[in-house]
Amino acid sequence: MNRIVGIDLGTTNSLVATVDSGIPLVIADAEGQRLTPSVVHFPAPSVDPVVGHAANRVRVLKPAETVYSAKRFIGRRGSEISQEEMLVTYPVKGAAAGAVTIDIHGRNYTPEEISAEVLKKLKRDAEAFIGEPVTRAVITVPAYFNDAQRNATKTAGELAGFTVERIVNEPTAAALAYGLDRLRERSRIAVYDLGGG
Structure with missing residues (x-):
């Protein structure tokens, strides 16, 4: 075991x-x-994400492609997210009754996928x-x-x-x-x- x-x-x-x-x-x-x-950078659509210290170093250079603090959104609907919480450097979407998603390179990632x-x-x-x-x-x-x-x-x-x-x-x-x-x-x-x- x-x-x-x-x-x-x-x-x-x-x-x-x-x-x-x-x-x-x-x-x-x-x-x-x-x-x-807890930072994930997505360099390109078909490239594996970069995680951790390396992603954190890229965060300043590629803010729209680098996700941080995804835990704030995990398991929450769009209606539960304040405007202040949406003020991150990457695109966050969330319909009132739907899940929050993060759009990177045309793909919608869930906070669970980022945390994974x-x-x-x-x-x-x-x-x-x-x-x-x-x-x-x-x-x-x-x-x-x-x-x-x-x-x-x-x-x-x-x-x-x-x-x-x-x-x-x-x-x-x-x-x-x-x-x-x-x-x-x-x-x-x-x-x-x-x-x-």
Whole structure:
């Protein structure tokens, strides 16, 4: 049975982690970076997208072809998106009752498809580190995500080739990471999540 990885699919940055010899470990990519910018650049219609640091570097030069902060749109209808949220450098469309799409090179991408590209990169990084296929993942989401946003995040994971074992609230994952599930006495614990988005 292969390992399950944990993924923080963030608005600004994402990361993938595993447990190695009982120790949680954030996996670095080939360049030694543990944080991957949640940025996807589409250089041309028939060319594979560029993800992460390389995409982030191109963002200033090709803003209309480079998608960032797609997590803000995931699982939401056009009527749920404010005019302020639409102020991004790439074209965002969303009918009142329909899904939000991002038009790049004449193709409409969903936020799930954009997020799947970030997840695919994290999957490749994990496979390179572990040395075997990685097909199972737990993905974190903000505690305020509704069912549609959670399901859309799960869909993104599936598009990336994962079996998504569970969607976990980010504050819950943080509490578990610090061993707060093993406290011996009753305590009040505060978890503060200062994300990039």
